[in-house]
Amino acid sequence: MNPTLVVLAAGIGSRYKGLKQIDPLGPCGETIIDYSVFDAVRSGFNKTVFVIRRDIEESFKEAISKKFENRVQVEYAYQELDMLPKGYQASPGRSKPWGTAHAVLVTEDLISTPFAVINADDFYGLKGFQLLGEYLEAVQDNASTDYAMVGYVLRNTLSEFGTVSRGVCQCDHQGFMQGITEIISIEKDGHGARYVDPEGKKRLLSGDEVVSMNMWGFTPSLFGHLRGQFSRFLEEWGGNEKAEFLLPDTVHALVKEGQARVKVLHTQKRPLGAASGESETEALEAQKQWFGLTHQKDRSAAVKKIQALIRLGVYPEKLWS
Numbered sequence: 544m545n546p547t548l549v550v551l552a553a554g555i556g557s558r559y560k561g562l563k564q565i566d567p568l569g570p571c572g573e574t575i576i577d578y579s580v581f582d583a584v585r586s587g588f589n590k591t592v593f594v595i596r597r598d599i600e601e602s603f604k605e606a607i608s609k610k611f612e613n614r615v616q617v618e619y620a621y622q623e624l625d626m627l628p629k630g631y632q633a634s635p636g637r638s639k640p641w642g643t644a645h646a647v648l649v650t651e652d653l654i655s656t657p658f659a660v661i662n663a664d665d666f667y668g669l670k671g672f673q674l675l676g677e678y679l680e681a682v683q684d685n686a687s688t689d690y691a692m693v694g695y696v697l698r699n700t701l702s703e704f705g706t707v708s709r710g711v712c713q714c715d716h717q718g719f720m721q722g723i724t725e726i727i728s729i730e731k732d733g734h735g736a737r738y739v740d741p742e743g744k745k746r747l748l749s750g751d752e753v754v755s756m757n758m759w760g761f762t763p764s765l766f767g768h769l770r771g772q773f774s775r776f777l778e779e780w781g782g783n784e785k786a787e788f789l790l791p792d793t794v795h796a797l798v799k800e801g802q803a804r805v806k807v808l809h810t811q812k813r814p815l816g817a818a819s820g821e822s823e824t825e826a827l828e829a830q831k832q833w834f835g836l837t838h839q840k841d842r843s844a845a846v847k848k849i850q851a852l853i854r855l856g857v858y859p860e861k862l863w864s
Contacts, residue, residue, distance in 0.1 A: 544656040545589040546679035550576060551646045551757070552603065552663035553596045553622040565606040566836065568846050570853070571861040575666050575836070576607055578849070580615065581862050582669045583659070586676035590616040592653050593663075594646045597621055610863045620650040628770070631777050634784055642787030643757065648769045657682045660759040660790065665835040666845065667693065667758050669857065674808040675760045682762055688803040690794070691760035692720065695810055695833045697729075697736060698750030704840040706730045706738075710755035710791045711748075712807055720805040723755055723795045753809060755791055756833055760808075768797055 565574055580591055595603050600619070608617050622640055624633045626649055640646070647660055657679040661667060671693040678691045694712055701707060706728040713721040726748075729738045735750040772793050780786035797803035834845055852858050 544680070544682075545587060546676060546760075547590040547592060547654055547656050547658040548580070548583045548588045549592045549594065549647060549650055549654070549658050549660045550579065550663050551594050551643055551660065552576070553594050553599075553640055553646055554663075565603060566842065567606075568842070569849055569858075569862065573849075573862050574607065575845070576663050577610060577862050578666060578858065579661060579663075579672075580611055581858070582667070582672040583676070584611075584615050586669070586672035587680055588615070588659070588672070588676060590618070590656075592618050592620055592650050592658075594620045594622050594650060596640075597623065614863070618653050620653055622646045622649050627777065628774055631774075631781060634782055637784045639785055639787065643790040644769055644788045644793045645773060647761075647790060648766065648773060651763075651766045651769075654763055654766075655685075657685070657760065657762045660757065660761065662757045662835075665756055665758075665833065666848075667756065667833055668810070670810050671695075671758055671808075671833075674810065675758065678806070678808060679760050685763045687762050688764050688797075689806065690762070690765070690803055691806045691808055692755055692794075693758040693760075693810060694753040694807045695756050696750070697748060697752040697754045698731075698734060700754055700756060700833050700835075701729065701731045701736060702835075702837050702841055703731065703844065704838040707837055712753045712755055714753065714807050718807050718809070720794075720798055720807050722798060723791050725791065753807060756835075757790065759790065759794070768802065769793060772796065 567574055569577065583591065622645065624637060624641070627633065659675050659679065675691060675693055697709060697711070700709060708725065708727040709729055710723040710725050712723055715721055726738055729736050729748070732747065736748040738746055738748070740746050773788055776788045794803070794805060798805055834848055836842060836845060853860055
């Protein structure tokens, strides 16, 4: 079964100040989404489901799907505040979306194969899609609860222009996730990083930690778990206007309860193979890199990185020629 790609694009980047999901970064107006879909298609994915809101539907479709609608099957799911189980209502003052786990849940009717989940505003690199595509194509049972996550090295995911939040992964000796610890306000500190814990103590990180960037692999069995957990979330937190039903929290709970296993596919542990020269080695390494648009100043760095990848031959000058 060819896997499906689910792209979470309903959120508004409050720190970035704009619809960064459709911000053109490539030389021919390509967005980060364009590069993600391009990498997914050449990694075996044959369908893309975008999770968006109704109020950005027109601008999103105009900027995004027209470019590649003839290259891959495209469908849309809509994340709205009133999309709740029977008997529940959003509080009148709520404007914040219900979170990433809810965004995945609204795609249930469109998913019939193993599927990947990514953020619209994160550049994951070709290697991440290859690892996840290989893993999902090997899954023969839609009821399987063996899931996957692509892990990135922390130091390669930090911003030069402000703090970030990251889910630091704990794994066993076989590479299966034991849990995720969400750490907020992480900033660069030389080759490592630092943050202040909830007790106000300064903490250091080596920078070698494996973190989640919300690049997951699931089977349709996930949806049953999401429905149950979302009802429990609403019972406890439904009246909180800021609370979010988040995908890492959901996966963490499944792992801790023994209801699922998550294999961490580590981009930096992928064999490089024989390189014929420095440029080839650089190209192979570049395919493993993550970067994103957390702060407005991240944009110029992202443009430069894409230009470098084009020079190295990882991407053509124009993706959808």
